[in-house]
Amino acid sequence: MDLKRSDLLQGTLDLLILKTIEHRPLHGYAMAQRILETSREVLAVQQGSLYPALHRLERKGFIQAEWREAESKRMAKFYSLTPSGRTQLAEEMDQWQRYARAIQWVLQAEGAAS
């Protein structure tokens, strides 16, 4: 019952979103599917996390939206990276590598001297 209730590492959602639309615009629903796929079913982004995050990123100017017709023939909001979003993506990738490496170091540290 005291199980982890978090599907995501807090702080990585923005990075995942930005990365997912790096090469082409996508709508929210498709992003979640794509992240689930590329993470091999590990990272399940909830809609209640996704949409607020998209609005946050848009407000900060990192992504911009445009209504277009999706493959399904339904209207959907396609988000694409802005130039500032591209910069942000690069920074967040750096940060992630930095933290992940640092944590790895701690996990591999020797038991220490007596």
Added chain:
Amino acid sequence: MDLKRSDLLQGTLDLLILKTIEHRPLHGYAMAQRILETSREVLAVQQGSLYPALHRLERKGFIQAEWREAESKRMAKFYSLTPSGRTQLAEEMDQWQRYARAIQWVLQAEGAAS
């Protein structure tokens, strides 16, 4: 001004603490130093994060405290892993590896088909 104000990846602090006392008891202050060292100055655990985390972990039964004299000749609270804490550590290490790998997969995913 919109800089990341987080020194840590949310959700990893417990893991770092548990790992740091895996082989010998330590007091809080020393844990923070040790994490800073082993992470090569990357992970700076704030005192306002550390002590509440220790109390949380103790309340959950993962660690236990004992007052002892530190090298400095001052009294300090030494925390050690309980059996249940050892199990928890193993689980959190698994989780971390799982997530880190998954995120790496997303970051390395191909730009996708047309």
Added chain:
DNA sequence: ACTGATATGTAGAAGAACAAGGTATGGACC
């Protein structure tokens, strides 16, 4: 007597993610 490193702690605020709910459209099937 003062300073700096050691050592523990709390209060308040911010922020992210989650659970759970709601709305609506298009296609397929009966």
Added chain:
DNA sequence: GGTCCATACCTTGTTCTTCTACATATCAGT
């Protein structure tokens, strides 16, 4: 025509973690 499901968007309220900033005390050295 009616029903169902996958698609697609969104919000509200809650929980949890961490941060900033502060408060306190001891010990060693000057």
